[in-house]
Amino acid sequence: MLARRTRTALAVATSVTAVLAMTACAPGGGTAAPSAAPSAVSDDVAGAGDVTLKLSDFWGSAEEQWIEKLVDEFEKKYPNVTIERTREDWGQLTSTLNLQLQDASGPDIASANNGWSSLGTLAKGGLVLNLDSYADLYGWKDRVPSTIARQNEFTTDFATIGEGSWFATPLARTSLIGVYYNADKLKELGIEVPTTLDELESAAAKAKEAGEIPVNYSGLDGNTAVLLGLQALYGSETNINDFVYGKGEVTAEQTGMTDAATTLQRWNASGWLTPNFEGIDYQTSLADFLDGTGVFRFDYTGALGLSGDQLNQFGYIQLPQASGSDTVGVGAAPGAMVISAKTKYPDVAAAFLDFLMSDEASQAAADLGLVPMLNPDVKIPDVLSQKDEAAAAKTLDADNGYVPYFDWSSPTMLDTLTQNTQLLLAGKVKPEEVSAAVDADRDAFLAGS
Template identity: 65%
Template sequence: MMNVLRARVATTAAVAAGLALTMAACAPGGGGSKTDDEPSAVSTDVAGAGKVTLKLTDFWGSAEGKWIDKAVADFEKKYPNVTIKRTTEDWGQLNSTLNLQLQDDDGPDIATANNGWQSLGTLAKGGLVLNLDPYAKAYGWNSSVPTTIARQNKFTTDFKTMGSGSWFSTPMARTSLIGLYYNADKLKKLGIDPPKTLDELEADAAKAKAAGEIPFEYGSLDGSTSVLLGLQAVLADKDKLNDYIYDDPSVKASDVAMTDAVTTVKKWADAGWFPKDFAGIDYQTAVANFVGGQGVFRWEYTGSLGLDAKQQGHFGYVQLPQADGKTVGVGAAPGAMVVSAKSKHPDVAAAFLDYLMSPAVGQTAVDLGLVPALSPDVTVPASSLSLTGESAAAKSLDADDGYVPYFDWSSPTMLDTLGQNLQLVFAGKMTADKFTTAVDADRDAFLSGQS
C-alpha cells in the first residue's frame, strides 16, 4: 500500500490542473451534481435485475489484487446473473485518465478514484460520477459507516465544501492508517512493553537511546511526514482537525495541534532519537533499514513495510490513544469507489459497492494480510503480530469514530508545504510557529480560490 500512497500524493497535485480544465469543458451546464442522471427510484433487488455485465477499473495489484478478485468472485457467486469484468491499471495512469474514461459511453461502470479535491471532487463537480444519496438511504450507509469515514466521500452539491453534503463515493471493508510500528525483538531485549501512551513512548525512546539503539528509524530527505501526522492525530482535537481539512476557514492550524506536533518532532530530532544522518535518508531506505533491524520504532502507513508472513511475527503495531483514552488516527479507505454517471446498471453497481463494505469482504482482507475496516468480528491469525495490532487499531477507530483524513487533502499543494517546511525546521531555519503559519497560508489560499 505504501507505493500507492506515495504515488497518490506525488501524482494528484501534478494532474489536478489538467483534470480541472477537462472537467470544466465537459461538465453539463458548467458543472454540478448532474441530478438529472441520478435514478429517481432505486432498487436493491440484484437478482431481479436480469443479466448484467459491469466493468470495473482499479489500480490494485499483489495482495490487494487478490482481495478484489475474491470480492468479485464471491459477488458473482451470490448473484449468478451478474458478471463483473475487471481491468487494472497503474495508479498514476488511472488518475490521469479516469476523467476521460468516465466520459466514454463504453467506459467503466465502477472505478477507484482518489479522495479529496484533486480527483473525487473534480469528477463529481464534472458530473461524471453519480450522487449516491439514494443508495445511501436504501442501504443505510449513514448509520452503518462511521461519520468520520463517511465524510471522506462527501461534497456539497455546489462543490464548495468537502466533507459534508452528498455521497459521491463509498469506502470499503479495508483501511490504511498511520500509526506506530515497533521491533518486538528489540523491545524484548530492552525489557520494554509496547507503549500504551505518548508519555510511555517517549520514556521508551529515551531508554532505547541510552542502550545504544536508534529510537525512531526515519529519513526526511524526500519530505516524509508520517511521523508528524501520526503524532498530530494523538494531540489534536478530532473534530477541529476534521473541520480544518474539510474547509472550515475559522479553524486554524494552531487549533489542531500543528505547532505542538512540530515542536515535539523537532525535540525528538534534537535529542538524537532519529538516525544521525536522517536528513540524507530517503523514504525507501528508511523502510528497508527498519525492516532490516535498524531502529526500535517507526511511524508509518499500515502495510507500507511490506512484511512477509514470517516478518509479521517480529513487528508489532499500536495506535496510541489520546490523553482521554479515545483513539484518533489518520486513516482512509485505500480508494474511493465511484459509479459512473453513464452506467446503464447503477443499481447493481451500487449493490457491489455496498458488498465491498461487508464483514465478509473485511475477513477476506485479513486472510490476505490486509487491514480490515467496518468489520469488528474478523478473525486474525495470532501468528501475525503486526496484523493483530493493525486490526485492533481499526476496530478501536471504528468504535470511537476516530478517523481523521490525510492532512494533505486540505489543499492540492499541502503535501509539498508540509514536507519542505519540515526539512527547514529540522535544519533550524524555521520555527514551529512559522511552520504553522505557512500551513494556514497554503490552505487559506486554496479556500480563497474555491470561493
C-alpha cells in the same frame, strides 16, 4: 504473479495521453455533468445481462490479494459479470484519474483519494456519479458510521466537504496512522512496548544509546506520516475535523500542527531518525524496516504488507493524546470508491461497491492481515500485528476519535505539508512557520471556493 484479469498501468498510457492532448487547455475537464443522483436504480445484478466492468486501483501486496479475492467472489456470485482490473502506481492513478474518467474507454470503477484534491475535483467536474440513490437502496446511511460516511460527502454546490451527497463509498477495511514497532528489537533491548508518548520517547532514547535507529524514516518523497501521527496526539478530534471540513475559525496551531512539528524537529536534532533520510525514498525505508533497520516506524496500517512470521515480529501502537487519556487517530478507508459518470452499468457497479463493504469483505481483510471495518462480527487471527491494529480501531471507535487525513483540507495541502516537512527537517523553517503555511493554503482555498 498478477491474476489473469489484472493488468499493469502501461496498458492505459496511450488512452490517457490522448485525453490529455484533448484537455490540455481545460484542466477542469470541460463542462461538469449534473450532480443529481440517478432517479431510477436497481439491485438486480443477475438480470442485467452480460456485463464487463473496468476497475482501476493502486493496491499491492495483501491489499491486492484482498481486491482480487473479492473480484473472484463477486464474479462467482454473478456469473454474468466480468471485472477487468488495472493496477496502477498510487501517484499515477491520483494524477491521471480525472483524465481516465473523461475517456470513453476509461474505468467504470476506480479508487480515488479523498478530499478536495482528488474526490472533490472529480465530483465537481461531473466525472463521478452522485451515489445518494444507491445509499438509499442499500442502506449505507445506517451501516456506515457518520465519521466515515462524511469523508465521502460534498454538498452539490461543492462549497462544503463532509456533508451533503455521497460521491464515493468506503471499504470494509480501514487505514490508520500509528506506530509500528519491531517486537524482537524491543525484547533484545529490554524495553516494554510504549503506551504513551513519553514512554515512546524514553524507548527511542534507549534505542539510540544501544546503537539502534529509533525511528525508521524516509525524507526523499516528503513522508508526512510522522507529522500527522504526532498531530493527532496534540490536536483534539473536534479541531482537526473542523479544520479539514472548513468549519469554524480553527487555526493549524489549534489542531496540534505546531506541537507536532516541534516534536519532529526535536527528534531529528536528537538523531532519532534514519541517518541520511533526505536521500531515502519511502519504499526503500519500508523494506529496510522489514529487514530490521529501525525500532519504530510511523505508517499507515496495511502499508507494511506483513505476512508469515512478520505478523508476530511487528506490532502496532495507537498512542493516546499527550495530555489526557482519550485517543485521536487518523483513520479512513484506504481509498474512496467512485463510479464513472460515463459507465453503462451504474447499477452493477454500485452492487460491487456494496460488496466491498460487506461481511465477506471484512472477513477477507482480516484473513489477509488487514484491518477490517464496518462489520463487527469478524474473527481476528491470533497474531501480534492484527490484534494490535484491531485493538486500535476499537479504541478509536470507543473514543469517537477518528479524524480525516489532514491534506483533504485543500487541493494543494498535501504539497504544502510535504514541502514544509522537508524544509522543517532541513532547518529552513520553524514549526510555527509550518502552521502559518498550512493556514495560508487552507484560507486561500476557502476564499476562492
